[in-house]
Amino acid sequence: MPTISAPRAVVDGRMTGPATVAVEDGVITSVTQEDEVAAAAADIVLPDGVLTAGLVDIQINGAFGVDFAAAGDAQWNLVASRLPATGVTSFQPTYITAPLDDLIRGLAVAEAVQRRQAVGPYARILGVHLEGPFLSPSRHGVHEKRFLAEPTADAVDRILDAPAAEMLTMVTLAPELPGALAAIRRFTDAGIRVSVGHTDATAVQITAAADAGATLVTHIFNAQRGLAHREPGVPGATMADRRFYCGLIADLHHVAKEVCLLVWRGARGRVVLVTDAIAAAGMPAGKYTLSGIPVVLENGVPRNADGTIAGSALTLDLAVRNMISLGLPEAQVIEAASRVPADALGRTDLGRIAVGAKADLVWWSEGFHPRRTWVDGREVTAGAESAPSLPAARETLAVSP
Template sequence: MASLLITAEQMILTPAAGPHRVVSPGYVRVADGVVIEAGEGRPEGAPDVHLPDGLLAPGLVDLQVNGYFGHDMVDADEAAWHTVVSRLPETGVTAFLPTFITAPVRTQADALLRTRDLLPGLPPGTRVLGVHLEGPFLSEKRKGAHNAAHLTDPAPADIATLLETGLVKLVTLAPERDGALEAIRALTAAGVLVSVGHSDATAAQVAAAADAGARKVTHIFNAQTGVHHRDPGVAVQALIDERLSPGLILDLHHVGPEVATLVLRAAAGRVVLVTDAASAAGMPPGTYDLGGEPITMPEQGPPLRADGTIAGSGLRLDEAVGNAIALGVDPAAAVDAATRIPADLVGRPDLGRIAPGAAADLVWLGPDHRALATWINGQEVFGGGS
């Protein structure tokens, strides 16, 4: 039985119920890829790995990754997939949802089929939890970097086509589109997480979406109606509705630090940190691809389309955790927003926590909160924990 004992001067521990807490010191014992014991203090026996500083945390879970390391996920070939899943552990991410942006439904369905065929041959690395479809059921008024020519209403036949592969785990849509509430009910019944996004909806329309089963809001304050004292929109409902988990791109460009602080305080315990990473992430300045359209990665800031529209991000998820902590969020809560909360939203209570029975997906975050080592199923896939 393969075993591993890691001790850490600071560690996240996940109670049976409720959010994470930080213990100092702490330890985790692993057997055959699963956590069999985790606790506060120093265990019996010499550790296989001791982490003298930083923080041992659950592996990070990113629900919105359009691309990374020069590759756009929607048309990535086998070599590109190998690169992404092999290298995402460098950022502390141990599970993710590749995200396909707006395209004709048939094109998306074909991309899902290609992905289904590629997944069994991937090397050890970041887990692929399914696919996030961001569009094409979005608002033309809030399209962001999406191609308006392909935006459409969610017809039942289209929903059925996209669900056929069984890979769809999350769908972002605009609830004000014709047929959207029926689509939310159908997707929810199929076990798919529905997120409100790229939407011109009122707060009341978002509440109706939550009534129908929606449980998330895609990149709060970006490409959606916001806060108006007489005309509240998507962002307001995301902040006040306990049923909804707002996704937050915490690169401090998509949302300014003051507004990010508002989100983190108003929706404490519900926020999901995401990267919305584009193919330019992890790459030097230059021209890259997002959903078939060119984007430019500048020296500073997020990638842009030719018209100046922000097109995804170059954010690392460990960096987002560090940014939350720098804004005053408790470290345990910041890690929670990038681990347990997103894992639970997509129905994976075995991920995003350090607790007996959970998968031994772990990350050593250094004093600057950047990943120094990453384990998946108890196997080190990045770094040099010692």
């Protein structure tokens, strides 16, 4: 039974160590804490740094020059093989507002990719997040207004009856739209998470959405009615209501560091770090696209022609470092990018070092840069077509320069 040990590890929401994790058939079978003898006898001994569960990004439109809305097989493979270098072992590809037929076709594309990548050195596709088209015309942001739609019964039928409907795991919508509350109930009854976003809803309307089954807010403070002292708006309502997980783009551009701290404290234990990354993530300044929309990456922020922020160039490991740099506890920040997003999707088998969870693991440097990543107990190296599982033979690692 292969084992891996580290001097420090994030287990059960706290920093502990040394810790030793045993893996069999891609699943964690035991976790031993604060046992130096077991740690020293492990098959893989990490000499320093921190061992954590793999990160889970539930909002990502693309990365490394690839836009999921237009990606071919090789491009999907490129992203899924490079994300582990950022600590991400599971992700939820996101399609923004487009004609409904295009979004439905996108579900089938993602299904084929997920099936094809089931065995291989890739981060895991969890399902698809549709961010639109059921958004507020007054809060559409970079989404093309001409493709916005109301969540009518017919539109919901078309999505739920689509051949690849099982790939849909999350929908972002504006709950104040006509038919939205009925749509929320239908989506949640089908096991699909509903997030409020791109919305001008009042706090009262946000509460009604939660009563109907909504459980998340998409990129809090962005493209939504803001926080005021008499009208809590979307941020105030979702931070106050413990039924909501709060998605936060912690690139320190979308949300100022002071407001990141406000969200952290206002939604304690419910903050989900997301990237909302587009093709520009992991790439140099230049021109990219988001669902066919031309954008320019300058000074770390992608914008469309009128200057509207168009997603981000963030990677999830950088979001972790940004939040730690604000003085927040390391273990809790890691959980905001691993266990909490997994819980938000109902995936209790992901995002944690625990018996029965998938053996998705990341070895970080002391400065929280990913050094080595495993998915299902299989090491994933960026660009590799194959990689070994955790070895049975003992391996003591040297510190990289």
